[in-house]
Structures are given as structure tokens and as C-alpha cells.
Amino acid sequence: MKHVIEQLVLSALDKAKNNGELEIAESPEIVIEKPKDPKMGDFSTNLAMTLAKPERKNPRAIAEVICKYLKNGGGQVERVDMAGPGFINLKMTPSFFISRLLKVAESGEDFGSSTVGKGQKVLVEYVSANPTGPLHVGHGRGAAVGNTLCNILQKAGFDIKSEYYVNDVGNQMNILGRSTLLRYQEIHQKSVEFPEDHYQGDYIKDIAGEIIEKHGAEYLDKPEEEALPFFRQVAAHWVLEGIKKDLKDFRVEFDGWFSEKTLYDDASVENALAWLRDKGYVYDKDGAVWLKSSAFQDDKDRVIVKQNGDQTYFCSDIAYHQNKINRGFEHLIDLFGADHHGYVPRMQAVMQALGYDRDVFKALLVQFVSLKRGGEKVAMSTRSGEFVTLKEVVDEVGVDAARYFFLSRSCDSHLDFDLELAKKETPENPVFYIQYAHARICNVFLTAQNQGVKVPEVSDVDLTPLVEDEEFALIKNILAFTEVVEKSALAKEVHRISHYLHDLVAVFHSYYNKHRVVTENESLTLARLFLLHCLRITIRNGLALMGISAPEKM
RNA sequence: GCGCCUGUAGCUCAGCUGGAUAGAGCAACGGACUUCUAAUCCGUAGGUCGCAGGUUCGAAUCCUGCCAGGCGUACCA
Structure with a gap:
């Protein structure tokens, strides 16, 4: 709607220019606003004020000229006048609005869509939580925001695909498998020591229990090297399926689930590294392999292969983001939890090292959720297994309320989520x-x-x-x-x-x-x-x- | 120390990228249901926009310096 007003103002400027009443050396940016007080009109512009300097004239004088030419606004303008220091206020005719209202009904479900996105291909990656345990409330915020962002971008004419990156290799997976194995042994009365850095949550016992149901004590006497891959695989699958279900119940679905493992299987990681090394952006030091990210505005260089030969997660992230671009995406948007903000400069560095514009990558940082119950803070800690899961929140307050709370605050402000309030069916909510x-x-x-x-x-x-x-x-x-x-x-x-x-x-x-x-x-x-x-x-x-x-x- | 985010009504937050008298919701107070749902509406009250400078016609918004909170600053993710 404002675009129409913009056109009207532009043509008025043109006429003023042609008649020599204004210079208009370069076409200014037209900002159309809604006046605070509806009595002032339907739209307003501060154009005359911004033109005051280049035209070297009093803003009010400029406004007067523009008003004069706006008056014949194709029968759509009912009234135009100047106010204050040089605002131009426009009041439109009823038919201006009515004719547009008819189009709303015609568009139906489509109403609200536009083409500002120009069909640009965008990949939005979100949640991407490690499949080592159920999603918690913090992930819920990321899920709601990411999902809604996709919807909005799509509506605005971007070509959107969404993806969940599954970190299904690496040390975390080993710990998950080992945690399950230990619980399995524990249930069989074997005295084991359960290390602190292993996953403490009760779901691990559930997984072990399911393994017992199917396989009994079969794995009890097998050596760890033999049992571990099985437990790792079963546990990872169990957890990931749980995540998928929780998200689905939260009305979040992805176009794709991208497995990190495939990047190793098809040598993408290897190739990316070789390519970067060839360009001189990768070097060896202290027995580790480093990316020269400091050459691209990162604070320092980053390790991509550790001394022990393991790749860091950052290493496969390089290959993953290269893969995204190879699939034809022009913009990569990643949603990060606020604790990952240190990742942003290094990902932008990766973009540059790979030969792309650093702005191809955009991170959307989502700040923390602090959970409350009737004003009291609910403590959360992943390590001890004492976290409130997304499922628990959704079960308690419902999907609508949960999503609303996550979506009604700006991402970069901390969110107080009060369970009691979200649950209430009163005007307080x-x-x-x-x-x-x-x-x-x-x-x-x-x-x-x-x-x-x-x-x-x-x-x-x-x-x-x-x-x-x-x-x-x-x-x-x-x-x-x-x-x-x-x-x-x-x-x-x-x-x-x-x-x-x-x-x-x-x-x-x-x-x-x-x-x-x-x-x-x-x-x-x-x-x-x-x-x-x-x-x-x-x-x-x-x-x-x-x-x-x-x-x-x- | 350095980097990112935040600081606006008693509470939770907006403020459309520099515009007109800083706005909602909740809480408080006073009103409105024989009429399409009162989970609503109407009204009152509530502010040194963290503090101090600067930039200009004009600053909650931009710049600088402080103060406070959160998060980072790993060969963890």
C-alpha cells in the first residue's frame, strides 16, 4: 500500500522538477509513514525535511511545492497538507481503501504475500541440536523462531528450504553410546562407575531398558569395542526419533535432515580441506591442523583437526556450508543459541576462505530462555540432567501458548517464560x-x-x-x-x-x-x-x- | 582484558532503522453484559527512555566514555 503512496510522491517530485520549482539532483529515498494521530491523515512523509539540505531551502517551502503537485493525485487523494516543521500529510479517499480491501478477499490464503524476496534461494538451518538427549525449552525457542522465519520469508517471496544438521559423528556420540552401555550393565546388576561427563538423564536408562527387552543380556559379556557401536547406533537413533517427534508435535517440520556423517563418507570434508590447503588457508602447527581464519577478521586461527587426529565440529561445518552453496543457495541463515555467538566471525571467515562474500552467511542469534513458575526461577542444567524439556513445556501449556511466548519477543532479548502464566486461561495471558x-x-x-x-x-x-x-x-x-x-x-x-x-x-x-x-x-x-x-x-x-x-x- | 546481546511505567515487553505529545499487555483504581461470546470494551493513574557527554532543524534510536546484568573468549558442542 505504501508503495502506491511512494509512486504518488515520486510523480509529484517529477512535476516539480520539470517545472523548475525543485532541483532534485538525485532521487531521494521516499519514506512513507503512518502519522501517530489519525486526524493528521492516513500517510505522511518527511521528504521535505530531508530535501532541505540539498535544495538549500526551508523545509516548509519545499513541502508547499510538493503538496501543490500531490493534490491531483489521480483522484485517490482526498486531502494533502503540511504540518509542523515540514511533514506532508495525506488523506486518501474511501475508494482508495475499499478497492484494496476487495483484493484481500480475492487473495484469500495468499493475502500478505509479496515478491520482495525476488525468489532468492535461502537455506535456513535451525535447531540442529546434538542428538544426545531430548530438546529443552531453549531449543524450543529456536525451533519456533526458525520455523516462523521460514514461513515469513516464504510469504515474502524468498525461495526457502529448511534443514536440521544432525551431528551424528564425533566424541559426543561415543559418550552417548557408552552412557547407554553403562546403564545397560547397571540394570544387570553389574557394578559400574558412571562418569560425570556422561549423559545423566533418565532417558538413557529408558534406551538401555529397550535394548534389554529386545536383546536381553546378549551384550553383557561382549568386549566394549564390540558392544559400543551397537549401543551408539541404537541410542542415537532413539534420541533422534524422539527429537523428530517432539518437533513435529510442536508443528515444526524440516525440508531436510542433513547427516554430518555423510560429509565424511563422501569425502566432502577431505576435499574441502585439501582445497583450502591448496589456497594456503590451512596449515599445520603443534601437531594440529589450523584454518587461517584470522586472515578474515576472526580473532584468531581455529583448529580443525586436533592433535589426536579427530576433526573438530567446526571442520565439518566448513564442508557443510560449502555443500549448501554447491546446492545453489544464495543465502545461508543459521540460527544459533546466544552461547554460540563466537561462531559467527569464524563462519564468515569460512565463507571468505571458500571464495564467497562473507555476508552470504547470516547468523540469527537467539538469546536464552529463563523458565519461571509463578515468578520463581526454574533451575536448568544439562549436565546433571535437570532440564525442562520442550515436550514437558508443550504438554503443560500447549503448542499455541508456547509458540506465542517464543514468538512475541525480539530474538536478541532474553526471554522470561512463565509456565504458570502461559497456562492460565485468564486475561493475564x-x-x-x-x-x-x-x-x-x-x-x-x-x-x-x-x-x-x-x-x-x-x-x-x-x-x-x-x-x-x-x-x-x-x-x-x-x-x-x-x-x-x-x-x-x-x-x-x-x-x-x-x-x-x-x-x-x-x-x-x-x-x-x-x-x-x-x-x-x-x-x-x-x-x-x-x-x-x-x-x-x-x-x-x-x-x-x-x-x-x-x-x-x- | 577483549567481543556479542541487553538496560524504556511496579512487572513483561514494543517503539517500523533519526521525526510530531515515548506506546501495549499485566498488576492498581473507576465504569460497561435482557442486544452477534465480558478470554471483551471504555476511562483514570503510572516515565530523569541506566548515567554523562557529543553529532543536528530534531536522539529512546547514531558516536564516545562510564555503570549494571547475561553470554562468550577451548585441540567442547
């Missing part, structure tokens, strides 16, 4: 506010239906009965949806959607309390129903982006 609006609208349609009124078709609806300020406030808010999605996509800021929906729905609730929709006046009823129809589409589409349900009844 903001989750239901949006859903309630949707249910209310559905109920209005039910009432209308019971009285034999049908929702009008786009082709024959008469919207002239819509005259109330609140109605136009609603229409304007609905029409802003596409821009919100666009901006949210470009800024990669997921939380804008929930704030937008909250504001949108507030306007509705207020309207609902003031005006009746289903009345004796048929043409008015039809027009209002149509407006609500468009509103319902917007709420549904917005909630769909966030992966939150839109209930018809509450």
Missing part, C-alpha cells in the same frame, strides 16, 4: 486475545447464517455503507499486513507479526463493542460481514505464519 477475536468473528458469521444472511461475493459487494472511523481504521490495519510481513522478512524479525496481530485485533475488539455487525439494515450487515471476512483472512494468515491455530470457538 495475552495468548488468547488474538484467537478470541477469530472465534468471535466466526460466531458473528454463525449468527448471520442463522438469520439467513450470506457472506457477499467480491464481485457484487457494496461497501459504501462502511463509513465509521473504526471501520476505516480496521481496513487500514488489514491492508498493512503485507508490509509487516515484508519488513519482518527483510529484518528477519519474527516478533513483528505477533505485535501486528495484537494491534489489529485490538481495533476489532473495540469496533465489536461499539457497533453491531448483524443488524436489520441488510446492506450495512453485508458490508460489515465482508469487512470481517477480510479481517478473518488476515488473522488466519498471520496466525498461520506463527504456527498458531485459529479456533472457531472458544
